[in-house]
Amino acid sequence: MEIPINKAPPTVMHIDLNSCFATIEQQAHPGLRGKPLVIAAYPTPGGCILAPSIEAKKLGIKTGMRVREAQVIYPKIIVRDPDPVLVRDVHKKFRKICEDYSPYIVPKSIDEVVMNFAGVPAFKKGLKNIGMEIKKRFRSEIGEWISCNVGISTNRFLAKLAASLHKPDGLDIIDYQNLKSIYSNIKLTDLNGINIRFEARLNSAGISNPLEFFLAKESVLRKQIFKSIVGHYWYLRLRGYEVDDFESYRKSFGQDYALAKKTNDINELKKIIMKLCEKMGRRLRASGNCAYGIHLGLVYSDWSFWHHGHKFKCPAFTTSELFSKIMIIFNRQTVRKIVSKVAISCFELKPLSDITLSLFENDVEKRRKVSIAVDKINDRYGEYVIAPAIIIDMKNTILDRIAFGKI
């Protein structure tokens, strides 16, 4: 089966803020502008770099490096903590500007949105003009240091590729006319979704660049390389057809924390687990769900990993229900080693309204109502105004963070 390139006019726009966390920090602090700066999860030497500024990227500093590695490259590198409140505010303004042009907006992460202009009146203006206008508005309405990349194409995959062609501050269009020339000038790993493992798989089938990938037959991709429907999706994606426009639903909530002070002290670990449960529970309850499945993962100081998940008959909804179930799993550890990271999650979510009440436990409903009331109080008067007594002395432990791919 051969399908031609999609020759429809491009209607998808991908917008990506350049070096989001770092650029926003430079916007708020003019003294940092034009200087190599990294935003790290923690400013300590082992802290993971979340975003290097454009100046730091030019020196070869990349996302995911440790602070100490960046300091080897450039000893005077400026290291800052992320400011989630500030970044979320920029995201809101960024999204609001985009909403003026199309109602079909999907935020892909804190710094990326995809807009669809199919059937939207603003389409008549021309997507290139809209892209330029959005860039101008970012500078005037958010801040003069904020720049973004705009990519325009017929599907999300090619729009994202277009947005990555000329960084920073680029605007590119990929359509049926320039598609092949663009594929011939990039590497396989420049394609979103292709990293070294898929690259190796493609290489083993004799495909060494995106143009060869594009020219590969559908049957080869489906039967030989990807060995599934994924091969067919790639065939369509590379030709500009939309296959990524689907809605995904939340299946779990999770929190993790890398301990500043590694420990095997059960009381210390209980406190951390309780705080993680409180944070996870708040999100779970706000979604109106309860969870039947609980998972606990522990990374030990010797880098070994232990994890266990369990589905319970009774769902967990309140923080104490989550905590007690996690402690059941915690106590299943065969060896108690020094813990360096704790990760908890809950899955198998069901709407609270669908839950059958227990015949034997009378006060479950009462406890859940109390939990909802406590959440309301915390919403009104601030986080942890009412909190489990065990975590009362750890206000600044486990800070607010923006996860990759989330808002």
Place this chain on the structure above:
Amino acid sequence: MNQQIFEKVSVITSYNHEKNQAIPYKIRWRLREYFIKKLSYHHKMRQGRDLFHIFHVTDGNLDFKLHFNTEDLTWILEEVSDGNTD
């Protein structure tokens, strides 16, 4: 260098009715006065029902992060930065 301060400061603000924008004009902190040249970023934040206005401003040499609590009308200098390595 970036320093966390969290001290109350005296602030004079100016309001421009045409732009509908309020900007700190002068800060008095530890007996020194700083004239604000530019508002770099302004946003709001809620802690429970309390609303805070956060102003990132600069006097040309130092960058200041100011917190205005709309509940008790206090100004807190949260952070001072000179844009250099710590």
